[in-house]
Amino acid sequence: MENFNAANEIQDLQYFGEFGGVNPSISDSSTYTFLSAKTMFDTFEGNAEGCYLYSRHSTPMNLYLAEALAKMENTSGANVTASGMAAITTVLLQICKGGDHIISSRTIYGGTYAFLKNFLPAYNIQTSFLDIHNFNAIENAIQSNTKVIYCESVSNPLLEIADLRKLSKICKQYKIKLIVDNTFSPLSISPALLGADVVIHSLTKFINGSSDTVGGVYCGTQEFIDATKNVNTGASMLLGPTMDSLRSASILKNLRTLHIRIKQHSYNALYLAEKFEQDGLKVSYPGLTSHKNHELMTTMMHKDYGYGGILTIDVGTTDKANELMELMQTENLGYLAVSLGFYKTLFSCSGSSTSSEIPEEERATMGISDGLIRFSIGLDHDIERTYQRMKACMRTTGILQ
Numbered sequence: 232m233e234n235f236n237a238a239n240e241i242q243d244l245q246y247f248g249e250f251g252g253v254n255p256s257i258s259d260s261s262t263y264t265f266l267s268a269k270t271m272f273d274t275f276e277g278n279a280e281g282c283y284l285y286s287r288h289s290t291p292m293n294l295y296l297a298e299a300l301a302k303m304e305n306t307s308g309a310n311v312t313a314s315g316m317a318a319i320t321t322v323l324l325q326i327c328k329g330g331d332h333i334i335s336s337r338t339i340y341g342g343t344y345a346f347l348k349n350f351l352p353a354y355n356i357q358t359s360f361l362d363i364h365n366f367n368a369i370e371n372a373i374q375s376n377t378k379v380i381y382c383e384s385v386s387n388p389l390l391e392i393a394d395l396r397k398l399s400k401i402c403k404q405y406k407i408k409l410i411v412d413n414t415f416s417p418l419s420i421s422p423a424l425l426g427a428d429v430v431i432h433s434l435t436k437f438i439n440g441s442s443d444t445v446g447g448v449y450c451g452t453q454e455f456i457d458a459t460k461n462v463n464t465g466a467s468m469l470l471g472p473t474m475d476s477l478r479s480a481s482i483l484k485n486l487r488t489l490h491i492r493i494k495q496h497s498y499n500a501l502y503l504a505e506k507f508e509q510d511g512l513k514v515s516y517p518g519l520t521s522h523k524n525h526e527l528m529t530t531m532m533h534k535d536y537g538y539g540g541i542l543t544i545d546v547g548t549t550d551k552a553n554e555l556m557e558l559m560q561t562e563n564l565g566y567l568a569v570s571l572g573f574y575k576t577l578f579s580c581s582g583s584s585t586s587s588e589i590p591e592e593e594r595a596t597m598g599i600s601d602g603l604i605r606f607s608i609g610l611d612h613d614i615e616r617t618y619q620r621m622k623a624c625m626r627t628t629g630i631l632q
């Protein structure tokens with residue numbers, strides 16, 4: 232693991248455009264011609280390597296982006312999708328059929344939670360939601376029909392770190408797939424190196440980083456990727472969550488600067504987390520020694536990239552949180568918006584936005600309190616200046632003395 236560096240892996244790929252361009256050419260076509268009818272048949276049967284058939288199956292640009300992301304996650308294959316949820320739902324529906332069972336961390340993205348809790352039971356796929364650190368409970372919940380353990384490497388919004396080495400050991404023992412959503416920690420955590428079978432990202436967030444599109448990817452063995460694209464049985468081919476080639480071209484260009492951006496997001500987030508903790512605020516950030524999973528994350532991460540760009544501050548009540556966020560937006564310190572990984576700081580109150588799919592009592596047991604603000608810290612050049620201005624907002628709203 233020490234020798235692996237995801238940014239080097241991406242950088243070592245070399246692509247040329249059709250006319251010698253420094254960026255690969257976009258193939259602006261939904262369908263492809265064949266010189267012989269026989270090749271068309273073989274392509275449908277999955278035997279014609281290098282031939283394009285129809286853009287729901289694959290496109291040159293989608294394959295370039297997928298290859299770069301497979302390199303980043305150290306897997307033999309990957310497939311890009313139209314959104315992060317498209318990646319998550321495709322993977323789960325490929326692996327789980329009616330009668331199967333899933334074990335999921337209870338602290339996951341609201342959309343994923345709603346899919347597992349409300350959508351899959353109609354197809355007779357049941358999910359047990361558990362504390363991802365309670366290994367006894369996880370082992371006790373495993374049944375003969377359990378196919379998947381699902382978690383986020385850094386959870387949303389509580390920033391709990393899943394012990395992927397331990398979970399992968401359990402999965403190997405019971406022949407279960409470990410699926411990890413790594414959206415919060417690209418480059419810094421490499422789940423496949425720690426034993427994950429499938430690694431998922433919402434490209435919408437840090438990887439694209441410019442908040443101009445949604446996108447997703449799942450990374451796994453080439454065999455698994457091919458299975459999802461099978462024309463008869465593949466969840467990707469049959470559900471059609473395809474990314475558009477123009478979008479994959481723009482995401483690939485943004486991926487080129489991911490390593491620089493992640494370092495700056497992490498630097499800025501750690502700076503603010505330390506300052507606001509010293510000021511006496513209830514800050515949660517995995518880079519703080521006070522964070523309950525700080526040491527675990529330290530043993531799992533590539534140190535160059537830091538502890539990530541997300542932190543939370545609990546200001547007590549929704550009203551206080553709203554007052555502070557509105558003031559910070561007025562002061563141009565960031566935007567009151569969901570999502571993350573933008574150049575500008577984004578903030579939202581998790582309980583009333585991205586985690587609102589999770590019922591109130593469950594949010595309370597999970598520790599998502601009403602006044603919890605999630606910050607995706609931006610790429611601000613002078614973070615001390617930002618800190619002083621944020622602190623002034625905290626004083627105006629009475630959150631700090």
Ligand SMILES: *Cc1c(COP(=O)(O)O)cnc(C)c1O
Nearest residue numbers: 314315316340414433435445446
């Ligand atoms: C945003 C997000 C998703 C969903 O991705 P979309 O691109 O919005 O579909 C899934 N998981 C996590 C952790 C996210 O933050």
